[in-house]
Amino acid sequence: MAPMRSCSLPAVDDVPASPGRTYALVGAPNVGKSVVFHRLTGAYVNVSNYPGTTVEVARAPVRFAGGATLLDTPGALAFPSRSDDERAAMRALLHEDLRAIVQVADAKHLRRSLAITLALAETGLPMVLALNMSDEADARGMTIDGPRLAQALGVEVVRTVATTGEGLRALAQATTRARSASAQVAYPAGVERLIADTAQRLAERLPRAPIAPRALAILFLGRDPEVEAWLAVHAPGAMRDLVLLREDAERRGGRIASAIAHARAEAAGRIAAVALASRGAAPMRSTRIGRLVLHPVWSLPILAAVLYLTYLFVGDFGAGTLVGWTEEQLFGGTVNPAVTRFVEAHAPWPWLASLLVGDYGLWTMGVTYAIALVLPVVTTFFLAFGFLEDSGYFARLSVIANRGFARIGLNGRAVLPMVLGLGCVTMATLTTRILATRRERLIATFLMALAIPCSAQLGVVMGMLGAIGFVWVAGWAGVLVAVIALAGFLAARLIPGRRIPLVAEMPPLRWPVAGNVLKKTWGRLVWYLREVIPLFLIGTFAMWALDLLGVLPWIVERAEPLVTGWLGLPKEAAAAFVMGFLRRDFGATGLFAMGSALTAAQALIGMVTITLFVPCIASVLMIGREQGALRAAAMLAMIMPTALLVGGVVRLALAALGVA
Amino acid sequence: MTRTSTALDLLAPGTSARLAEPDPSLEPTFREHLAAYGLVPGHVVTVLAQRPMTVVLCDHVELALEAVVARKLRVEAPLPQG
Known part of the structure; x- marks a missing residue:
């Protein structure tokens, strides 16, 4: 079994040579990014217990690094981006001179969170993973082996409960030490060949791309509209050939985005299985009330x-x-x-x-x-x-x-x-x-x-x-x-x-x-x-x-x-x-x-x-x-x-x- | 060999089952969207409710699925309870 391909990411050559002073919070909707943002900056953005309420990218100076700023991006369920929120998050990755990414994840939904981690890992940008809402995961009988997870991903993993402030100091410290992830998804052989071919063509034309050519290639092949727009501006000469390459591959092998999503979900599931232990827990009172609220009669x-x-x-x-x-x-x-x-x-x-x-x-x-x-x-x-x-x-x-x-x-x-x-x-x-x-x-x-x-x-x-x-x-x-x-x-x-x-x-x-x-x-x-x-x-x-x-x-x-x-x-x-x-x-x-x-x-x-x-x-x-x-x-x-x-x-x- | 599968919206509340390949008529983009929520073939979900919509427990998160989606998500034979 070789779910993860541990290889050295082309981080040194392919990410911006002079790291900026901007950090970005990225993660799925309703995982507490805005609360983390508030805790790390003191600035307030609309915080809700409802998915999708951060409708614009917020920016504020951080407390943990003088002169640096933090971006709060809208919730992104997956990459390649599809929704406006995901596109806004992708724009931040492409257009900001990022020092590091702080992925805020819902600890209760480790598998889904790790699929995003793996997508972000491909960018080659330094990153740190905040397992937020850890108290809710505890209450559900979940135990996450942080060190084991960190080892599998090659990035620091910090347990946080943003609403109480737990783990936020550790997260700030880890962010200043953020490094590129070592974990990468191994896609099916045909897709890997396409990715390699596309990445090479992009690397030749874009020696200083904001994210790694491999990530650009994967996102382009997955039809990310923001990446397509970015490439149309920065590598216009390559676009025609790349589009033909993608179309030809999809004619023969089906939709590449589906293969990417599937492979990532499988890889995320395998890492989650290694790091997660669940014991049966009785349904929580909130769960029971939640069911009552949706009950056909009540x-x-x-x-x-x-x-x-x-x-x-x-x-x-x-x-x-x-x-x-x-x-x-x-x-x-x-x-x-x-x-x-x-x-x-x-x-x-x-x-x-x-x-x-x-x-x-x-x-x-x-x-x-x-x-x-x-x-x-x-x-x-x-x-x-x-x-x-x-x-x-x-x-x-x-x-x-x-x-x-x-x-x-x-x-x-x-x-x-x-x-x-x-x-x-x-x-x-x-x-x-x-x-x-x-x-x-x-x-x-x-x-x-x-x-x-x-x-x-x-x-x-x-x-x-x-x-x-x-x-x-x-x-x-x-x-x-x-x-x-x-x-x-x-x-x-x-x-x-x-x-x-x-x-x-x-x-x-x-x-x-x-x-x-x-x-x-x-x-x-x-x-x-x-x-x-x-x-x-x-x-x-x-x-x-x-x-x-x-x-x-x-x-x-x-x-x-x-x-x-x-x-x-x-x-x-x-x-x-x-x-x-x-x-x-x-x-x-x-x-x-x-x-x-x-x-x-x-x-x-x-x-x-x-x-x-x-x-x-x-x-x-x-x-x-x-x-x-x-x-x-x-x-x-x-x-x-x-x-x-x-x-x-x-x-x-x-x-x-x-x-x- | 293909195992028989049934639509998720036919599963009784309280039942757990392993997701099978979805109905081919489910659009690829929607399939990718569901994969992002963790609903991928092979994963076990528990049905919490079927009305007013299908609500499933996927890992430890509750997801509500409109009938037209739940109908196209297929599951293998229900797992024994307990």
Whole structure:
């Protein structure tokens, strides 16, 4: 048996001659890379108990080596890269002048982790292996022989528990001593000949490649798109011949990537068998609860309880109690009267007083709205979201919701951005990157832009329709769900491409770590306020200017036939829709301010229309960034008429039901 | 000689079985994706649930597989329990 070919890697000649000052964390999704990153740098990135939440490469100075930096790459399940996350990780390997790789691995899944180790070993870059979550492996009765594993791989292996900090000092020390791995996979003879041939051709053209020619050859033969793109730039003359070589080989022997994956998995399995001893352990309590959460019968009452508790915390406590205090007592009763008195006493010009504390005042509308109304709602939402995320519940929710999402061309992974969209659609648009294909990202982005209300808007809707009666809130939610179902159904059929079935890892269900939840909430709040407060102020200023120039009354006049005729709302509601251009929740607030001027039916029609109307400016910008300006414009062109159409249909339906 | 195999989604919860070669209609890219999760022929998995989706224990990690995937993953005869 010769599973591993122990040979000297061409490290000295083939990796960059002058090692850089950058270290990279690489590893599968949800193995704790971001926590290790935080421990080694002090910098915080979004840490979740949900695979795929590091959507961009983060970079920060390390504590253990002066002047050096550490990269946190998105989760890579395997190389050659396929997903966007894997491509980002591969880009880091190709484009960064790396001193060493720190592979963060899930100790519970040693075999899978070692397949990545073997792929990284081929790069020739110095590396160290962190066996993270070792406490969870212990709890499952696993014993990993670290020294034996280190000997088999030829790199240092460090046991870590990143959440508690165990082993992080040793990991930092080992990283400074990192060396190239000695272990290599022996591929089938035909594949090995191809690799050797390709590597030789590359070595001749690329004397100073960032990773070893053998790795470049394997990744190219495995059709890694990042390596292909890199080679097209750095070895354009060789590409044509190499592509012909690969195609000819695949015609004769089948897909090379499959042979690579198979050989690596086998080699990893053999090393794992040598280093791992498992004793039978009783199922853990978290495992038993995890099964209950997915149980065909119990999953639904558990889901209902989770939703109800979330509603109590966000809707009742956040949007009710907290907002009641901040908006009515703090701002309405104390802060705003004082600011207004001060400004009116000291402002040299009336227009300045109007700009600051008038109907559309930067303080009385913009700041008050952002701080008094929105902040308590988003804070409680992000706390609840962070709690559920850290508990591992979302991964299970993706399984429960998968069937429903399948009908709209998505799979259960879309649960995370969709639910996050209830907090902030802009942030959720960014999070669609966790979805596997561009098609899924497009559908999810479109549906969120169309019909997912953000928490600020939810707060306003709850305040307005909730005051009229629960049935009106349920009616509003029912219309939105119907719109999502119909729009998703159509999008799934009209947007070319096919749906990817769900294959998902279930992280352990656990009681959330308070520090993680608070840090996540803080990170999201800072992002949100930085993004939102300037937009609130810009939006308020635009409203003030439109009002001053008489444009607002003009638009209200022009929109009257549509607003009063088709939607059956008072003509003043048109102003709310103009505000909705700036932020949907702004528009909802405009309707909210009309209060008793609207009947219950008009409140429902207005809220449905404004919810669907347009995403906020920040969301539109984010959609443009993620999907391109053309698609963002096309979405807007579809969303606005849809909102008005649905609003009118709701009016007709209510009229047919005899509800005025 | 080919041994008979059955679809993973037909295995009762609590049953362990060794993975066989997957159905030929399973796309190579998907097969590679599953290999990255550790689901390779010869490896033993334990079925934890079949509804709402197939959930298997692979090594010490739970993986949820949509029916269309579980149907194409084949297993050899179930291993004796215990």
